[in-house]
Amino acid sequence: MKLDIYQIDAFAAGPFEGNPAAVMPLTDWLDDSVLQQLAEENNLSETAFYTARLPDDASPHDPAHPAYHLRWFTPAVEVDLCGHATLAAAAQIFEDVHPDADRIQFWTRSGWLHVDRGPDGTLVMDFPAEPPVPADADPRIVAALNIPVRTCLKATDLVFVAESEDDIASMTPDFAVISPLKVRGIVVTAASDTDGVDFVSRWFGAAAGVREDPVTGSAHSQIAPYWAGVLGRNSLVGRQLSARGGIVRCEVRGDRVHLSGTYRRYLRGTVEF
Secondary structure: OEEEEEEEEEOOOOOOOOEEEEEEEOOOOOOHHHHHHHHHHHOOOEEEEEEOOOOOOOOOOOOOOOEEEEEEEOOOOEEOOOOHHHHHHHHHHHHHOOOOOOEEEEEEOOEEEEEEEOOOOOEEEEEEOOOOEEOOOOHHHHHHHOOOEEEEEEOOOEEEEEOOHHHHHHOOOOHHHHOOOOOOEEEEEEEOOOOOOOEEEEEEEOOOOOOEEOOOHHHHHHHHHHHHHHHOOOEEEEEEOOOOOEEEEEEEEOOEEEEEEOEEEEEEEEEEO
8 A cells, every 4th residue: 555645844933943744645535553563563653644535424514625534643643623634634634635725624633723824934823722720730640750840730731830941941750750750741831031932841741652743733722821821922932842842823712712822834745564
């Protein structure tokens, strides 16, 4: 079997920045075990698979815009929501399939998501907001982060609010403690003291099977509502302080969050198996 594959750096302003995602268009779905093996072989934080065949249980969508069924796999598991691989899939479809479209719709495990293309090429993703709620801090996890922690919160991920941007940038967590946790991942965030950036973060995977994600769009669905409440405004700029780094522009709109970013195409090829 031969399949097309694209690698696109999401939330990237230039080459070798942002978060690389594999995008693999399909005519029909392959067995889940094969999808998982492909994602493991690609060995990126996420592989996005999509097909134009919508499932029978998909709710109605706007027929004026192209619609696809989208799924995301880490090298270890299928996940319910992924930002950077959604942005990458939309970028590939906009450029290669629907160059005249201004919106792409995706049916996913998290319902309908859509991605709009701005006149400057920036892509804007419409995601569900997931404001984190206060949670008891596990002393063992806090100790494993190796930085001072102000607040512990819980959404899809555990969210820890740190004292400073410097703490986030320099932290070296104990992965022997974090990796076995029964939670998708851990977000560590702090207010930024860099001009033009409101907050910073890093994301470390546990059940998702990813050690550290370069730029995690779905984490911003959780921390953008938090920082909107703290800072008193809905338009925010987040920067993920991984080694590659990336900027995520956030607009909190009630129960939705718009996450904006740019991308760079890196690779196009053929997978044979």
